[in-house]
Amino acid sequence: MMAQYLEIKAAHPDALLFYRMGDFYEMFFDDAVAAAEALDIALTKRGKHQGGDIPMCGVPVHSAEGYLLTLIRKGFRVAVCEQMEDPAEAKKRGAKSVVRRAVVRLVTPGTLTEDTLLEARRHNYLAAYAEVRGAGGLAWVDISTGAFHVQPVPPVRLSADLARLAPREIVVPEALDARLTAIGADLGAAVTPLAGTAFDSVAGERRLCDALGAETLDAFGSFGRAEVAAMAGIVEYLELTQKGRMPLLQPPQRESAERAMQIDAATRRNLELTQAMAGGREGSLIAAVDRTVTAAGARLLERRLSAPSRDLATIRARHDAVAALIAAPDLTDALRSALRRVPDIDRALSRLALDRGGPRDLAALRNGMAQAGEIAGLLDGADLPDLLSETAAGLDGDPDLAALLEAALVAEPPLLARDGGFVAEGHDTELDDQRRLRDEGRTVIAGMQADLARDTGIGSLKIRHNNVLGYFVEVTATHADKMLSPPLNARFIHRQTTANAVRFTTTELSSLETRILNAGSRALEIEKRHYATLTAAVVGQAAPLSHLARSLAELDLSAAFATLALEEDWTRPTMEDSRAFAIEGGRHPVVERALGRQGTPFVANDCALDQEGPAAIWMLTGPNMAGKSTFLRQNALIALLAQAGAFVPAKSARIGLVSQLFSRVGAADDLARGRSTFMVEMVETAAILNQADDRALVILDEIGRGTATYDGLSIAWATVEHLHGVNRCRALFATHYHELTQLAGRMDGVVNATVTVKEHEGRIYFLHEVRKGAADRSYGVQVARLAGLPEAVVSRARVILDALEQGDAAGRRETLIDDLPLFAVRAQPETPAAPTESPLAARLRDVRPDELTPREALDLLYELKALEG
Structure with missing residues (x-):
């Protein structure tokens, strides 16, 4: 057995080997030591190897998924080695034969499919990157849903696009491993190098066609060689990890950078789109706006926020859908009520295709189709805009498949097919008979006993059972002669005589006994056969089922955006193919939500980046804590939400399409790479100045801080000039360098604005109102006092x-x-x-409250009042 283990382990040196032994996955040698520490389980010993004890630990098969999740999160890969036969089969080859085992799956961060290993409301992407003749290609897949995408990516944009996807794992050619490792570390993604041959675009094209069931990739579009190489790397890695059992992959969708708002990694981090600075989802934009009620809808929301559209027709169509649902609140409520009962169709389908599913996944598809039919009925006859009409048309499932699943499955199936009990009564007559024998064996025996007693005329005849004879017919000794004489002796076969009774059997009883004993296993065999048939039927309809799931997700997101707009009083933005940006009464969705929990209203502000000159730049001054950063971020988020298809937190909004969104807000160092806070700021600013085009929206906060005053002022000044004269974009520029306000009189399109404060008796009060004009002070000393400086x-x-x-x-x-x-x-x-004591304090020091009468206390109160005045 150990020789077998070592042979299998040698083939998977970079993974922990889960070696199946009965009801446990065992680990040995260094794997056991590492796993025991990572999982906090006992480390034991088993046998000897080369004179030393063999370390061993194990986890139960029935709870292995929880341990797998822990190991994956801690950076391990796990090879799952199963028994391919039972011990009885192995013994047929010889008493000392070892049970055949094989690795059936390599579990890695990017290849998870089980619900317990995944976040239901987030994609789990596996990405691959390749370069061919200087051109880059990026492919990514979520095997838990089948979503498959590819995009040409210039090497300079790779970091930004990977930040958009946030993949769990990135597969790269060995030659690019070093370059991608740093990017992967920033994203928290595992980077897995493969041999360069895995990314061969010529051989890979054939593998791709085989995986997609197509003769040529032309059926799916035109792809560059780097894109084909990246997709080939994905397929090669899936074949390696899934051991030949390919997941269901949807036809690859070719993405284009020109169709989506470009947002780099720093901006995503600064704006906290899907994750807050503190870590986790709470406090992020997605947490504030998520009103979806299905897992697929939540994943679609994340995709839309991560890559807002730049296509005006698409954006307007999505706004039309939201507006229509706002105008029909009863329909929206009914839709959301029905959508809440929609299961995760894509992930159930993927598990079934990979043979990791169960009866509950079949039931999920049955229930999903049933809910789709109910939702289609709600939309039938409604006056719908184009997007909702197209979505409603996609709710037509396969009625034959729906009817088959409805007839075949019980209402609440068990998790595993091996448990049985998931095929509905009446679906298979033979199965019903086997179950009746299994569950009602005593009743069937009692019926046969009554029949035999009647046929023989012996009322005391009994059918009994013991471990030696099994089932037998027993009569008292007084009836022995009758049973042993014709005609009964032809039917009853003598088995045993005791002092008081004689025992017989019949062919019917022996047959019934065999059927009763085998009924359980036979019933399970029949159910497994039905499971295979139903799974094949479902997988055969994968494409229409995936389309159905996408339609339901689109409906969920539209209804969620409508609900959000109604709840938060958001408005439809007017979208234009221009460089306009006019926001009236804009609010920050995350900050407003946080303040609302405290009962504090949010102060709304206007922002008008008028395009009178070559650029439109607001120079924003004012003290710290007054709300400059909030104002900058809220306008960036309003643009992002509008192009994601949502209404926006404002009284009104007119927005020209934003091609790129850049943010340089907040301060953080990167000590691991030897970068100070100032250096990080300069790197991010350089990226903006080198990339922003005239349709970009840029927000910059306190450029130039962290160095000498004149150095910082010079850098900030030159940055504004570059944004104005070279990038010619829309920008909000917050600064404490009041000298920069002079630029408003020298450059067309540069406007001064300030966040107002009120000063009273040496204290300042933040009004959080943004007005035209420049601040003459930064109030830093007052803010320091508020912070508690001595x-x-x-x-x-x-x-x-x-x-x-x-x-x-x-x-x-x-x-x-x-x-x-x-x-x-x-x-x-x-x-x-030395402090001077006031008359009021001196008088109070002399007061003895316990010695005062009520009248004296009243007189004292008047006296103190006079002193206070």
């Missing part, structure tokens, strides 16, 4: 600030630096003046 530090900062401002106003900044004690001789800490 009063001595705040007071000293005021002195220094006043001196600096006076020096700046007098045009003698250089001389001022020498004049300040801070830069000449270290200033001694000021001794705080």
Whole structure:
């Protein structure tokens, strides 16, 4: 047995080997040590190898999925080795024969299909990247749904496109492994190198055609050689991990960068589209806007937010669908009620195709088709816009398949086919008979006993059972002669005589006994046969079932956007093929949601990036904590939501198509790569200035901080000039460099705006209102005081600030630096003046409350009131 283990392990050196032994998956040697530590399970020993103990650990087969998930999350790959025969079959080859075993699956982060290993509301992408003659191709697949996509990707854009997909695993040629490893680390994706031959575009094209069941790829579109190479890498890896059992793959959809808003990795992170800065979903945009009620609808929402459309007709069609459902709230409520009962059709179908499904997956498809029929009935006769009409037409499933599943399956099937009990009564007469024998054997025997007693005229005749004879007919000794004489002796076969009774059998009883004993296994065999038949029927209808699932997801998302707009008072944006950007009463969807939980209203603001000049730039000034970053982000999110097909959090919105969305907001370092906060900021700013076109929307926050004042100011100034004169785009530029406000008078299209505050008795109050104009102060000292800096530090900062401002106003900044004690001789800490006690405090110090009468207390109150005045 150990020789077999070592042979199989040698073929999978990079994976933990789950070696099936009865009801456990066992691991040995280094695998056992690593798995025991990762899973926090006991490490034991089994036998000897080369004179040393063999480490061993194991997990039960019935709960293996939970352990698999833990190992995958900790970066392991797992080879699942199953018994291909039972021990009885092995013994037929010889007493010492070892049960045949083989690896049936290689479990990796990008090849998961089980519900327990997946997030229901997120895709689980496996991506592959290849280059051919300098051109790049990116392919990605979710084998749990069959979604298959490919796109030409210039190497310079690879990081941004992978950030959009957020794949769990990336397959690359060995020659590109080093380059992709850093990108994968940023995304939290495993990077798996394969031999370059796996990405051969010529040989790979044939493998692709075989996997897709097509003679040529021309049936699916025109693909570049790099795209074919990337798809070939996907297919090669799936054949390797699935051991020849290919998942159901939908025809590859060729994506184009020109059809979607381009958003780089830094912008996705800064805007917290699908994950908050703190980690996790809560606090992200998707968490704030998700009103979907199906898993497929939630995955579609994530795709739309990750890649908003740039096609005006597509965007308007989606807005039309949302508007129609808003106008018909009763229909929308009924749709959402029906959609809540829709299972995850795509994932059930994929598991069945990979032989990892069960009766519940068949039931999920049955229920999904039934709900689709109900939803189609709701939409029948309704006045629908084009998108909803097309979607409704896609709800027509296969009525024959639906009827077959409805007739064949019980209402609530078990999880596993091997458990039986999932075929409905009445679907198969033979199965019903076998179940009756299995479940009602005693009743059947009692019926035969009554028949034999009547036929023989012996009322005391009994049918009994023991472990030696099995079932037998028993009569008392007084009836022995009758049973042994003609004509009964021809029917009854003597088996045993005891002191008081004689025992017989009959051919009918022996046959019945055999059928009763075998009824359970026979019933299970029949059910397994039906399971195979039903699975084949379902897989044969994979394409229409996938289309049905997509239609239901589209309906769910449209209804979810309608519900969101009604709940949050969002409005339909006016979309144009222009460079307009006019928002009235815009709000930040995530911040507004958080404030709403606290009972605090959100202050809405306008934003009008008028295209009077070559560019449209708002120069935004104001103190920290006043809401500049929120204002920047909310306008970026409004543009993104509009092109994703949603209504927007604003009173009104007129938006020209945004081709690219860039954000340089927030501060973070990258110490692992030796990058300071300032360096990270400069790298991200460089990416914007080198890539933004005239249809881009750019938000920049405090460019130039983190270095010397004049260096930072110079960089910020030059950045604005480049955005204005070269990129010629729409931009919101928040800064504390008030010198930049002078640009508004020198450049067409540059407008000053400020976030207002109110100052009263040395304290500031944030109004969060954005108005035209420039701030004359940043209120940094006041914000520092609010943050809790010691009063001595705040007071000293005021002195220094006043001196600096006076020096700046007098045009003698250089001389001022020498004049300040801070830069000449270290200033001694000021001794705080002794506090002067107020008359009110002095009087209160002398009061003895317990000694006062009610009248004296009242008099004291009037006295204190007078002192306070």
